[in-house]
Amino acid sequence: MGKIASAHAYANNEVAYLAWDIDGKIEGCLGFEVVRIYLEPDGSVSLRDDGEEDRVPCAAWVGFKGQRNPHWLPQTTSIWPVQKLSWRDLTLRKRRNRAQLRPSEISVRYEIRPLGDWRPGLEPAPDPVPETVAVAKRGADGRPVLDADDRSVKIEAKAYDGKPRPLGYLGPAVATNAIRVTRWIGPFQSTFTNGVLAAQWLRNVIWEDGVKRPNELMGMISDPKNGIRKYLAGDVLPMLRELFEQAGSFLLALYELDDNELVDLLLANKNRIRLILANTGLVEGEWDVRNSHARQALIDANVDIQHRMFNNSTHIGHNKFVVHLDDDDAPVAVFTGSTNWTTTGLAGQTNNAIIIEDRNVAKAFADCWHRMLNDPLDLPTEFDDGMPDNQQGAPFRTSNETPARFTLDNGAKLEVWFSPNMPARRKSSAIPPDLREIYRLMRKAEQAILFLAFYPGQSGKDCIVGEAIEIGRTDQRLIVSGAVSSAQAMPNYVPGRKNDRNDPEDDEEAVSPHTFTEANVSIVRASRLDDRDLLSDFGGEELTAKGGIGAIIHDKVVVIDPLSDDCAVIFGSHNLGFKASYSNDENLVIVRGDKALAAAYAVHVLDVYDHYRFRAIEAELRRQGKKGWSGFLATEDTWLDPYADGAKGALMRYFARG
The missing domain is CATH 3.30.870.10 (Endonuclease Chain A)
Structure with a gap:
């Protein structure tokens, strides 16, 4: 069975770009988990206040077919994995839940790990059951409903709709090089x-x-x-x-x-x-x-x-x-x-x-x-x-x-x-x-x-x-x-x-x-x-x-x-x-x-x-009158075929070698 053969990360002062390559098809692969790991100046992993390593699974917004994200809320790539061999870490500095920039002058590396449907014998990925969250109530036209003071009415809802899909890890995590986020x-x-x-x-x-x-x-x-x-x-x-x-x-x-x-x-x-x-x-x-x-x-x-x-x-x-x-x-x-x-x-x-x-x-x-x-x-x-x-x-x-x-x-x-x-x-x-x-x-x-x-x-x-x-x-x-x-x-x-x-x-x-x-x-x-x-x-x-x-x-x-x-x-x-x-x-x-x-x-x-x-x-x-992407992650591993046989992903393979 194939595995991740190489992975490399690059950054400017705003965004990180990661690319990885595989040495063959990873059977049953439904995508990749991408985790950002914060580093100390000496290269060791930073620790949070609770003593845990500062590891952040990267955010994803697109669910599997049969799931919906009506409130446009992020899950992690542990739940909605990356179905290609590259990733732009847009939230490295730019938060997506509020208009704020994280500080620069930090060092990070990434770990990339293949995921497939969970089965006995596989290490399970994080629980995919959606949390209950407060969201803006929306009318039939999709617009937020306002109260008498023109404030958005909040309701409780699931973070996403549809049946959760439990995933498991198909192989070990592969780490990228460390990168510095700096101008x-x-x-x-x-x-x-x-x-x-x-x-x-x-x-x-x-x-x-x-x-x-x-x-x-x-x-x-x-x-x-x-x-x-x-x-x-x-x-x-x-x-x-x-x-x-x-x-x-x-x-x-x-x-x-x-x-x-x-x-x-x-x-x-x-x-x-x-x-x-x-x-x-x-x-x-x-x-x-x-x-x-x-x-x-x-x-x-x-x-x-x-x-x-x-x-x-x-x-x-x-x-x-x-x-x-x-x-x-x-x-x-x-x-x-x-x-x-x-x-x-x-x-x-x-x-x-x-x-x-x-x-x-x-x-x-x-x-x-x-x-x-x-x-x-x-x-x-x-x-x-x-x-x-x-x-x-x-x-x-x-x-x-x-x-x-x-x-x-x-x-x-x-x-x-x-x-x-x-x-x-x-x-x-x-x-x-x-x-x-x-x-x-x-x-x-x-x-x-x-x-x-x-x-x-x-x-x-x-x-x-x-x-x-x-x-x-x-x-x-x-x-x-x-x-x-x-x-x-x-x-x-x-x-x-x-x-x-x-x-x-x-x-x-x-x-x-x-x-x-x-x-x-x-x-x-x-x-x-x-x-x-x-x-x-x-x-x-x-x-x-x-x-x-x-x-x-x-x-x-x-x-x-x-x-x-x-x-x-x-x-x-x-x-x-x-x-x-x-x-x-x-x-x-x-x-x-x-x-x-x-x-x-x-x-x-x-x-x-x-x-x-x-x-x-x-x-x-659309201009040609043809059907485009469904808007959902694939539910079978055939999405990986053109990457495995080399028909797709030349740009990613180039950057994966570092």
Whole structure:
């Protein structure tokens, strides 16, 4: 009989990703129990106040066929086991029963153990009989019932419905390596937002009072005191506050700025900042609507600000970086990444943020800031007026044609590119130098290419998506997995066409698949579950905070061979397509040879990819009129067959080897 052959765990400061492999089919296996074990600094198991080891079976929400979870309450993986060979420990820091984050800077390992139906001779798993708990009473429409004071009426109910299924252990537990949950990685502080809104816990939070109000979620995430906002923003806000608590001054280059808490942070440091603020997009015929409030507040406070107003659809000032200068005005660190300084950027999208504590790297960003300062644009008569001819000057473009390269104290190689770095204003077939370097690294990949992107290019052309597919086609041993936000970025997207302007009914609609799968290549786009998707206990989810408007996956990340000494991590503001290099103010950072940083970013990619992969597959099946997943765990061991014969699970097997 088969057994677990290897298991490995990885983490960033938010999430752990576990993967394991089997050496053959485990007969009768109905899934795996996953237990989180807290560790002391010396590696020993932590003890609770009662003297027991601090072991926490991970939470699960999906029951077996014949069971229901109408109140969306967690059981453990000892009762509802994991029916795949990987697991994202989303509750490592993010509680799911209340909007609170557990502390970071902890060490844990995991134990994974196969489960099947209990029979004599097997060690029994924990008792599956559901507890009686207090839950919100719900009406026929599924919404909570409120009392006269608009408070949710509580009733007693079983934690789940249906016949309990006693399970037993089919083999010994296999332990993973120990991992550290931290944002400090050598010269880096890396963190990630929790802004995945297509999630059942968030749906339940919004419906908790029985009413879903217009713009309710935007109201929650706009309030600096709101727990949901803090939960979704994660460590990005604390990291920025800690940065501005440092002595010295700051150079900022920002694209969007509308979050009140961050505006207040800038105003509180108004005598220590110099800001280059670009414009936001067109809204009902006017430019810069989103930034207008913050811009005026900064002007009124006499902040040192240069208005970098492109006010056209060809160019944007897309940076989001901060250079920290010491008391002698020498650059010491830089904050960058994909996170816009907006409410949705912080708490309504997936994003990454990083501080690089290296004087040479910080100086490269400071030099770029000064080059922008010395490349002023004509100002519109009114800030909301269009400026169709505004673009970067030729000297600024030329100055960005070569990167800055450094060796960090930990031995990793770091390369910084700035944009635009092509002489032409509009893109052509010529590959920009920064993307040429990314493509070169991607072509050297030996095991895996992972990525997250917002909208690098239509139909995956002239960007990293199309390149990744071509590389995957050439080497089908390579794992290529990624997720995008925009439907138009999918490689199998087909734009709509106008056949006859005089006959609107003859128009062809765009074809917008949710998935792209070809041999070893798997790309998905951000999708959600709707009420009609599954017949079990899932309900309709949010996808964006603005009712369908805006980015969902806003990261711009590529991770290459994360388990290799030759790994590479690519991040920044750059959208990873030709347009960014030709037209926009951008920054792009490439780090090679830092396996810890690669692991942190790989976990983030896997977290987002895995979350949306399930939803995208369900949405694509619905689009094709096919039946999707039942919404329940399988009750026989056949679910394991494709893993045992190798037809499924290549990504998991890669990470399982460590």
